[in-house]
Amino acid sequence: MSSPVYIQIHNQLRKNIEDGKWKVGEKIPAERELANDFSVSRMTLRQAIQALVDEGILERRVGSGTFVANRKVQEKMSGVTSFTELMDAMGKKAASKTISYHLTIPSQTEVEKLKLGPDEQVLRMERVRYGNEVPICYEIATVPASLVQQFSKEEITTSFYRTLEEKANLYPGHAIQHISATKATEKIASYLQIKRGDALLRMTQLSYLQDGRPFEYVHTQYVGSRFEFVFEK
Amino acid sequence: MSSPVYIQIHNQLRKNIEDGKWKVGEKIPAERELANDFSVSRMTLRQAIQALVDEGILERRVGSGTFVANRKVQEKMSGVTSFTELMDAMGKKAASKTISYHLTIPSQTEVEKLKLGPDEQVLRMERVRYGNEVPICYEIATVPASLVQQFSKEEITTSFYRTLEEKANLYPGHAIQHISATKATEKIASYLQIKRGDALLRMTQLSYLQDGRPFEYVHTQYVGSRFEFVFEK
DNA sequence: TCAGTAAATTGGTCTAGGCTGTTAGAATGA
DNA sequence: TCATTCTAACAGCCTAGACCAATTTACTGA
Numbered sequence: 001m002s003s004p005v006y007i008q009i010h011n012q013l014r015k016n017i018e019d020g021k022w023k024v025g026e027k028i029p030a031e032r033e034l035a036n037d038f039s040v041s042r043m044t045l046r047q048a049i050q051a052l053v054d055e056g057i058l059e060r061r062v063g064s065g066t067f068v069a070n071r072k073v074q075e076k077m078s079g080v081t082s083f084t085e086l087m088d089a090m091g092k093k094a095a096s097k098t099i100s101y102h103l104t105i106p107s108q109t110e111v112e113k114l115k116l117g118p119d120e121q122v123l124r125m126e127r128v129r130y131g132n133e134v135p136i137c138y139e140i141a142t143v144p145a146s147l148v149q150q151f152s153k154e155e156i157t158t159s160f161y162r163t164l165e166e167k168a169n170l171y172p173g174h175a176i177q178h179i180s181a182t183k184a185t186e187k188i189a190s191y192l193q194i195k196r197g198d199a200l201l202r203m204t205q206l207s208y209l210q211d212g213r214p215f216e217y218v219h220t221q222y223v224g225s226r227f228e229f230v231f232e233k
Numbered sequence: 234m235s236s237p238v239y240i241q242i243h244n245q246l247r248k249n250i251e252d253g254k255w256k257v258g259e260k261i262p263a264e265r266e267l268a269n270d271f272s273v274s275r276m277t278l279r280q281a282i283q284a285l286v287d288e289g290i291l292e293r294r295v296g297s298g299t300f301v302a303n304r305k306v307q308e309k310m311s312g313v314t315s316f317t318e319l320m321d322a323m324g325k326k327a328a329s330k331t332i333s334y335h336l337t338i339p340s341q342t343e344v345e346k347l348k349l350g351p352d353e354q355v356l357r358m359e360r361v362r363y364g365n366e367v368p369i370c371y372e373i374a375t376v377p378a379s380l381v382q383q384f385s386k387e388e389i390t391t392s393f394y395r396t397l398e399e400k401a402n403l404y405p406g407h408a409i410q411h412i413s414a415t416k417a418t419e420k421i422a423s424y425l426q427i428k429r430g431d432a433l434l435r436m437t438q439l440s441y442l443q444d445g446r447p448f449e450y451v452h453t454q455y456v457g458s459r460f461e462f463v464f465e466k
Numbered sequence: 467t468c469a470g471t472a473a474a475t476t477g478g479t480c481t482a483g484g485c486t487g488t489t490a491g492a493a494t495g496a
Numbered sequence: 497t498c499a500t501t502c503t504a505a506c507a508g509c510c511t512a513g514a515c516c517a518a519t520t521t522a523c524t525g526a
Contacts, residue, residue, distance in 0.1 A: 030506060043482085060507065062487070062488050063487075063505080177466065182458075183431070222414070229411070263476060277510055295519070296520070297519055
């Protein structure tokens with residue numbers, strides 16, 4: 001890996017937490033100890049810890065130690081959350097049906113958002129997602145073809161983010177969401193089993209890798225009566 | 234002062250920007266130079282800079298310098314933001330028209346959300362808000378009557394949050410927002426100068442004081458085609 | 467004059483420590 | 497047994513450098 005050491009350590013520490021090596025509420029090893037384990041200076045390790053604290057994953061207590069914070073549901077919203085996790089949190093069974101999946105030429109919007117080069121192709125996926133068998137949203141996800149050529153359809157559709165991390169060592173950083181409201185077209189209405197003209201919650205999300213490269217543009221339309229976003233400020 | 238040096242420097246730097254010593258887009262002195270000016274190590278100064286970068290006030294460019302950023306809209310969304318500030322950020326002139334304003338008996342929802350006692354009354358305000366003379370949203374705000382009895386209508390409608398802080402020493406803490414989509418009723422449509430059935434972005438916000446007491450419940454319906462939320466995750 | 471190259475400047479990362487204040491727990495005394 | 501005091505461990509904060517990579521600036525030769 002070529003990324004800075006403190007980013008690598010940051011990812012490793014997060015992995016330890018995700019893998020359950022360190023559980024919620026537990027104290028993680030002392031800074032000096034971890035610095036020694038990773039063979040870096042304490043300042044470097046502190047940078048990694050600081051990042052996790054900023055993300056709300058860790059919590060420092062002076063004189064006591066650094067602990068794994070217990071994330072609230074709404075805090076999950078602050079991370080880049082998948083539909084599956086979202087449905088899980090609501091106690092619903094997530095499912096999805098792929099409408100289309102193919103390499104193609106990007107739209108003007110996609111070129112701009114994903115900062116694509118000329119002649120660069122994209123992988124575009126159309127999906128309808130369900131919670132407890134009921135259609136919740138219609139989604140179009142676009143990623144640069146260059147990023148996913150090495151992966152199988154299986155690897156991309158089931159858990160794209162995990163595949164990126166594990167197979168390509170690429171880590172999602174921040175994302176920008178725009179949320180507005182619109183009405184269902186005839187086509188969307190049929191996919192979502194609603195009436196034409198029904199209210200939809202429209203979200204576009206542009207996700208960036210840790211190095212700042214945009215890597216995924218998703219346009220989602222949620223059934224207004226079946227879905228809501230919850231944010232804590 | 235007893236606060237950490239990097240916090241003191243952070244405040245001083247922010248002051249320089251607010252006072253117009255460093256203008257938007259301008260380069261601020263180099264890290265090494267500032268570190269020398271403040272007589273601290275570069276690492277300490279970088280902590281102060283980092284905080285300002287996190288707040289979106291400064292912007293770093295490797296090999297070039299650190300610049301005063303022009304704040305984007307979505308950055309403002311991270312705080313508890315007023316409609317007026319929001320419109321300001323978009324370069325629009327904010328205005329509002331009060332539809333109704335009276336003490337009344339709360340609805341069941343309001344009792345639950347605001348944790349009202351039996352027979353406790355509320356102040357309910359209906360408003361239409363405008364940006365550049367165009368209707369943007371229709372809003373119903375409810376606060377417990379007990380909280381606002383000491384204030385004039387003027388104090389409440391112009392700047393409720395400021396009044397709370399200055400006159401009652403009450404500080405807003407966190408808030409929870411629910412965002413969904415719905416269609417305009419005949420009544421709402423006429424207020425917002427749209428057609429019945431047009432898509433609306435529906436937000437409810439329950440705001441809490443720093444001590445955890447809920448103090449304001451706001452139900453807002455934004456014209457789908459004239460407004461969007463932007464979140465950065 | 468202009469293009470190409472070298473040097474200086476800048477932020478990014480990292481080291482190997484030091485000192486301070488807080489905290490939990492052990493030792494001590496009533 | 498209970499309360500107090502002491503101590504070791506901890507995170508917070510800070511220093512004074514180092515080297516790297518990106519960018520800008522200055523210089524040099526055609």
